[in-house]
Amino acid sequence: MMKTLIASACVPVLLMACAPVATALETGATSGVHATTLPPHFPKDLSPAGVAAADDHLALEQVQGTEAMAFVAEANRKSLGALTTDARYEPFREQAQAILTATDRIPGVSFLGDGLGNFWQDGTNPKGVWRRTSLDSYRTATPQWETLLDIDALAKAEGRDWVFKGSSCLQPDETRCLINLSDGGKDAVRVREFDTTTKSFVAGGFDLPEGKHRISWLDADTLLVATDFGDGTMTESGYPFIIKALKRGQSLAQATEVYRGEQTDGGYGVSPMVMRNPDGVVQAVLFSRPLDTFRSETWALGRDNTPYKLNLPARVGVQGMLGDKLVFSPDQDWAFDGHDYKGGELLAIPFNLLGEMRPRIAYPRNAALVFSPTERQSLQDVRVMKDGILAAVSDNVVGRLTRFSEGENGWTATAIAVPDNMAVSLGSSSRTTGRVFVSTQGFLTPPTLSLTDFNTGTTTELKSAPAKFDASTHVVEQYEATSTDGAKVPYFIVRPRDLAMDGKAPTVMLGYGGFQVSLTPAYKPEMGKLWLENGGVFVQANIRGGGEFGPQWHQAALRENRQHAFDDFAAIGRDLIARGITSSRHLGIYGRSNGGVLTSVSITQNPDLFNAAVIESPLIDMMRYPEMPAGASWIGEYGDPRIPADAEFISKYSAYQLLRPEVKYPRAYITTNTLDDRVHPGHARKFAARLGDQGHDHLYYEDTVGGHSNDADPVANARRWARHYVYLSQQLMD
Numbered sequence: 206m207m208k209t210l211i212a213s214a215c216v217p218v219l220l221m222a223c224a225p226v227a228t229a230l231e232t233g234a235t236s237g238v239h240a241t242t243l244p245p246h247f248p249k250d251l252s253p254a255g256v257a258a259a260d261d262h263l264a265l266e267q268v269q270g271t272e273a274m275a276f277v278a279e280a281n282r283k284s285l286g287a288l289t290t291d292a293r294y295e296p297f298r299e300q301a302q303a304i305l306t307a308t309d310r311i312p313g314v315s316f317l318g319d320g321l322g323n324f325w326q327d328g329t330n331p332k333g334v335w336r337r338t339s340l341d342s343y344r345t346a347t348p349q350w351e352t353l354l355d356i357d358a359l360a361k362a363e364g365r366d367w368v369f370k371g372s373s374c375l376q377p378d379e380t381r382c383l384i385n386l387s388d389g390g391k392d393a394v395r396v397r398e399f400d401t402t403t404k405s406f407v408a409g410g411f412d413l414p415e416g417k418h419r420i421s422w423l424d425a426d427t428l429l430v431a432t433d434f435g436d437g438t439m440t441e442s443g444y445p446f447i448i449k450a451l452k453r454g455q456s457l458a459q460a461t462e463v464y465r466g467e468q469t470d471g472g473y474g475v476s477p478m479v480m481r482n483p484d485g486v487v488q489a490v491l492f493s494r495p496l497d498t499f500r501s502e503t504w505a506l507g508r509d510n511t512p513y514k515l516n517l518p519a520r521v522g523v524q525g526m527l528g529d530k531l532v533f534s535p536d537q538d539w540a541f542d543g544h545d546y547k548g549g550e551l552l553a554i555p556f557n558l559l560g561e562m563r564p565r566i567a568y569p570r571n572a573a574l575v576f577s578p579t580e581r582q583s584l585q586d587v588r589v590m591k592d593g594i595l596a597a598v599s600d601n602v603v604g605r606l607t608r609f610s611e612g613e614n615g616w617t618a619t620a621i622a623v624p625d626n627m628a629v630s631l632g633s634s635s636r637t638t639g640r641v642f643v644s645t646q647g648f649l650t651p652p653t654l655s656l657t658d659f660n661t662g663t664t665t666e667l668k669s670a671p672a673k674f675d676a677s678t679h680v681v682e683q684y685e686a687t688s689t690d691g692a693k694v695p696y697f698i699v700r701p702r703d704l705a706m707d708g709k710a711p712t713v714m715l716g717y718g719g720f721q722v723s724l725t726p727a728y729k730p731e732m733g734k735l736w737l738e739n740g741g742v743f744v745q746a747n748i749r750g751g752g753e754f755g756p757q758w759h760q761a762a763l764r765e766n767r768q769h770a771f772d773d774f775a776a777i778g779r780d781l782i783a784r785g786i787t788s789s790r791h792l793g794i795y796g797r798s799n800g801g802v803l804t805s806v807s808i809t810q811n812p813d814l815f816n817a818a819v820i821e822s823p824l825i826d827m828m829r830y831p832e833m834p835a836g837a838s839w840i841g842e843y844g845d846p847r848i849p850a851d852a853e854f855i856s857k858y859s860a861y862q863l864l865r866p867e868v869k870y871p872r873a874y875i876t877t878n879t880l881d882d883r884v885h886p887g888h889a890r891k892f893a894a895r896l897g898d899q900g901h902d903h904l905y906y907e908d909t910v911g912g913h914s915n916d917a918d919p920v921a922n923a924r925r926w927a928r929h930y931v932y933l934s935q936q937l938m939d
Contacts, residue, residue, distance in 0.1 A: 244865050246895065248828070251852035256828045259862070262894045266833060266887035268879065273890060277879070280893060280905040284874075284928075287904055291931045297735050302328070302923035304673050304730045311654050311668040314343060314642065315633035318379040318401065323350070324369055331918045332356040333369050335384075337401070344667060353404050354384065366910065368917045370394050374401075375422040377485035377637070383411065383420060383428075390912030391882045393417050411453065417444060417835075419476040423490070426453040429477035430460065437468065441831075442838035444474025448492055464492040464504060464512050471497035473838050480526040483591050483636035488526045489556060491515075498720075498841025499536065505560065515559045516541070520548070520756065525589030531556045532575070532589050536721070536756035544570040549583060549755035551576040551596065553611070571615035576607070583755035585723060586631035588641050590659045595621075595641055597629045602683070602695055602725060602753050604629025606643065608662055621662055624650075626681070628725035646728040648699045648743070649676035674733030678702060681726070686780035689772040692749065692761075696777045697726065698786065699743040706785030711937035712742040712792050713817070714778060718750030718770035719799035719842060721759035731923075735930040740938070742786060748773035748803075764844040765854040774803060775811050791937050793817030793871075795929070798884055798913070799842075801825055805860035805892060808870050817936035818873040819929055822881055822913055825888040827859035828852070833885035861892050866899035874904045874932045876925075883913035904932065 248259040257263065264272040288294060306328040314321040321343050326333040335354040342348045360367040370385035380401045385394040396418055398410030411428060413420075419431035431445040434457055438447050446468055449460035466475050472495025480489040490506035500519040504512045517523075520536035530553040537548045546552060552573050557563060575594060578584065585604070586597035594609040606621040606629050623629050624645050632642030632654075639659040646652040651670035657663070680702050685693045696714075704710055713736065717724055724745050732743060747753045750762035750770040762770040774794075781787050794815050796804040801823015808818050828846045830836035844851035846859075856862065864870075873896065877889035886907060893905035906928060911917040915925060 244863050246864070247856075247862050251828070251846070251849065251856055253829075253832075253847050256846070256862075260826075260829070260891070261898075262891040265890040265894060266829075266885065268886060273887075276890060276894065277907045277909070281907060284904040284906040288906075288928045288931045291935065293934055294927050294931050297927035297930050298923055300734050301731045301926040302920060304734060305919035305923050306331075307673075309671050311652055311670045312343075312348070313632070313654075314338075316379075316635045316640075317374065322353075322372070324371075325350075326919050328920070330355070330357050331920050332360055332367065335369060335372065353401055354399065356386075359386075366390075366917075368912070372399070373420065373422065375425060375485075376481055377483075381407070381425065383422075387912065387917075388415065389880045389910055390878070390914065390917035391880050392912060393882055396420060409454070411451070413457070417474070419445060419448075419474055421477040421479045423450065423479055423487070427451065429463065429479065429490070430457070431475045431477065432457065434458075434460075440468055440470050440474065440837070442471065442473070442836070443834045444472070444838060446470050446475050446494075448475055448477050463506065463510065464494075466494040470495055471838060471840055472499075472501065473835075478523065482526070489531075491523065493523070498839050500841060505556075513561050516561075516563075517559060524551075524587045524594075526556070527553055527589050527594065529555050529557070531559060532587070532594060534584055534587070536759075541573070542567045544573070546574065547577065548757060549578050550574060551584060551587065551594070551609075553594070553616075572611075575609050575616045576618065578755055581754055583723070583752055583758070585629075585725070585752075588631050588634040589636075590634065590639055590641070591636045592639070593659060595631065595634075595657065595659055597631050597643075599723060599725065599753060602697070602723070602747055603627070604645065604725065606657070606664075608659060619662060621657060621664060623664070624653075626726070628727060630725075647726045648681050648697065648728065648745075649679055649733075651728050651730075670728075673730035674738050676733065676737075679737055684780065684784075686773070686776040688749075688769065688776045690769065692769070692773065694749070694773040694776060695747045695753070696780075697745045697747075698781070699737065700786065701740065701742070704742070704786070708782065708785050708788040709791055710742045710787045711740065711933070712744060712781060712787040713819075713933055713937070714744040714746055714774070714781075714792070714794045715800075716746040716748055716774050716794065716796050716803050717798075717800045718746075718748040718762060718774065718803050719759075720750075721752035721756060722799075723747075723752040725753075731926045731930075735926065736933070739934070741933075744777065744781065746774055746777045748777070750799075763842060764851070767843070767854075767858055770803060771806050771810060771858065774807055775814060778811070778814050789814050790816050793819070793933055793937050795819040795821070795933075797821035797823065799824060801884070801888070802827065802843075802858070802860075806858045808873060809860045809863045809868075810858075812868050812870045816871045817933055818871055819932065820873055820875045820889070820892070821929075822877050822884050822915075823875070823888050823892070824884055825859075825892045826861040827855050828862055830888070833887050835883060836885065861888075861895060864892075864895050864899060864901075866901075870896070870901050870903075872902045872904070872936060874906075874929075876906045876908075876928070878911045878913065878915075879907055879909045880911060881913045 248255040312323045314323045336350040338348045366389045368387040368390045372382045374382040382399045384399045396413040398407040421429045428451045431448045446466035448464040451460040476493045478491040492504040494502040503515045503517045518535040518539040522534045524532040532553045581601045588595045598605045606623045608619045627645040627647045634641040654668045655664045655666045804820045805825045846852045846855045875893045877886045896903040
C-alpha cells in the first residue's frame, strides 16, 4: 500500500561506498550541474556514521527540540512576512476558504447500516460533524441530516485538538463503530467505540490509547488488534508486528496473540483482514505480514486457530471474497497451476486452492483470469459485489467503468457508461443491494456523484458539484514527452484557449512518481480560482514510479532506477518549453511527500530549468530517512542507505547532501507540519537550513498544528493554499 544495520564506520564501507559515488558525481552525473568536486557537505564515507558526521543540522531532527523550534519560529516570521503581506494573499485566502467551507459541496457518503453516513466540515464546524441520512433524503436537494458526533463540541468538551480520522463499523447492522480520533492531525489515533443508536460513546466499550493501530472487528465482542503492546513489539519503522484478539472488557495486556511476524519486518506493520459475506458472516480471517514496502506474506487463520501461509505472490493486492473465491491482483508476474499471470491482472481463485492442504485439482486459466490490462491500462479501484466485480480502469490515464460477471466459459466484461475523458473512482459499496457510489471529474469539470446498480448495469446521477471557477477560458490537452532513455511519458496541460505560444505563460507542474500512486484528472477548485483564473497554466505529470500504467510503470523507478522519475519530470519541463508554452523563467514545480523527493532533486539536478518549487511535507535527506520515523517502512521503494551498495545509488539523489553554494537555485518554498508523524519535519527543516547556510534565497514555513494529510481544519488549509499561490505568483508572474 504503504533493516539491516551496518557497522558505524569501517574501511570496507569507505572503500565500497565513497569512491564509486565520487566518480559519478565528478563526471557530471547530476544533470545540469557539471561539477568537478564533491559538494561541501557530501559525506566522506557513506556509512551511517559518515553521513551523520557530515550533517551539521542533526538538532533539527528533534521534533520539539529547543534549537529546532527556534529555527521554525524565525523561519516562519520571515516567510509570513514575505507571503502574507503580498496584496494577493488576503483575496487568495478568502477565495480558498469560501471554496473549502462552501455548503454547496457534494457531501461524500458511505453506506452506514440502512442509511448513509457523511463527515462534513464548514466554516461553522471546521473540525466537522459525523452525520447520517437516508438514501431517499440524500437524493433530494436538501437532505435531512442527523448528527451522530460533533467533533468541534467533543474537542471543546475534552480540551483536545481532535481531528476525525474515520470510522469502522461492524457489519451488517453497523450500529457499533470504532471512531478514530487524532490529537492535532497526526496519523496516530485514539480509537473509541461508538453506538449510533444512542449517538454516544459506549460506556466501558473498546478504548485504545493513541497509536498507529491496525484493527478489524471479528465479532460484536472481539477485535483483532495490531498495535504497540509494549517493549519489543514494534518494528524499527514504528509499526506493529503482532496481532492479538481483544475481548470486550480486556486490557491490551490481557489480549490473546493470534499472529506474529518478526521485529525486523518492513512496511507498515501487520494487518488483520476479516472477510465477510453480504450477510456479515465471516468467510475468512487473513493476516498481511509486510516484508518491505511492497512485498508481503498473506496468512489465514485455520479452523484450529493456527495461522497458515497462503500461496499468493509477494506483491499482491487482496480485494475481497466472491463466494468461495479470493479476488486479488498480483503486482508481479506469477505462475499458478501451470498457468502464467501478468502483474496488474485481476484474478479470482477458490480460497481452498491457495492453502497448504489444497485439493488435487488444477484450476483453469479462463476461470481464474478476470481482467488483463493492455500496456496503457491499469486497475485503479475494485469492488467485490455479491454476484461479480466492479472495477474502475485507467486507459491512458482516462477512466473507464467495467462490470465483470462469471459464466461457464469464464469471465465476461461489460462496459458501464461514464463521461469521456474523466477520472472515475469508486466509493462505498453495498453488497446486499448491489449498489456502488461512483464519482467522475475532470480538470475543468466539477465532480459528479452517481449510484451504480451492479445487477442492472445502470447508473443514476445523485449530485453534481457547482463550478468554483470559470473554466470556459481554458482547454485540456494530453501530450507525451520523450525521457532520457526513450520512454514516452504522458502529461496533461490545462491552459488558456487563446494562449500565445511565446514561452511566457506562468506554469506549474505537479508530480509525484512513487508508490504506484496514479495522478488522474481531478477538479482542483482552489487551483482553478487562484491560478487558472489569473492566467496560469497547470500541468500534471504521469511519470514513472506512479501507477498510471500498472505495477510495471511503478517498478521502473524503484531503488537504483529512481533516476527515471526525475528524468521523466525534467523531460516534460523541456517539452513544455519546446512547445512554446512556457520558459524556465516562468516554469515552477510542486510536489508533496514523496513528491518532495522529486522536487528537491529536480532543482538540484536541473537548477536552470525551473524558477519556482513548492516542496511540501517532503522527504529530502535520503541518506538518513530510515533514521527518522517512519522512514524505514519505505525501504522497498528507495533502498536502504545503511547498506553500502544501496547508499551508492541513493546518494546520487539525496538533495540535502548535493546542495552547492556556487550553484544558483530557484528561490524555493519549503513547508511542512510539526505534528507530521508520517514524513518527519526534519527533512524540510534541514534542507531549508542548508540553503540558508549556503546563501540561497528561499522561504520556509512550518505549521505547528496539523499532520501530514492537511485535513485538520479547512480554514487553516485555506491559508496554506493562499501561501502556495502567492509564492508561485511572485516567482512565475511578477
